[in-house]
Amino acid sequence: MQFDQEAFGEYLEQMWEHLFEANPLSQIIAKINNNHRARRFFAMYLLKNRETFYSYYQMREELGIGYIFDTAISALFHEREKKPVKQEMIDLLQINLNMANQQVEGYSLREFDKDLNSFLAYWRKRTGGWEHLHKS
Structure with a gap:
């Protein structure tokens, strides 16, 4: 079994609706510096x-979101042996x-x-399993 990208997309859509209702992504991005939920969701x-990542990665300086990429990239590489889903x-x-400007x-x-x-x-609730994704 591998990382379920489709389920991740569905999860993100549910979180978006739950946290931000019908607000467009541009409004969420505008809130990033003053709203921890917006920052964490956007990360x-x-x-x-890959398309979403690289699209925003190219605009990170213009949008002032470089530190979010630094965080996401650093976090994915941090202790990835403990959480295979990161790899x-x-x-x-x-x-x-x-790709991170700073660790x-x-x-x-x-x-x-x-x-x-x-x-x-x-x-795990959706599929009933996650053994390969998370080592306890």
Whole structure:
């Protein structure tokens, strides 16, 4: 079994609706600096697929969201041996650690992992399994 990109997309859509109702993504991005939910959601949204990741990666400076990429990239490479889903996402997105302008540590990584764990719990409930995605 592999990372379920389709389920991840569905999860993101549900989170978007739950947290931001009908607000367009541009409004969510505008809130990133002043709203932790917007920041955390967008960090996950970037991982939706390779096209989304690279589209926003190219605009990161213009949109002032470089630090979100630094966080997401640092978090995916942090302790990835403990959570194989991280390596699957790295491979899917075709990213490397050098894509982060600076390494992020501490609380931001724990926040990211918490959000990723929320998806994994959703996925496990949906499919009944996650053994390969998460080592306890």
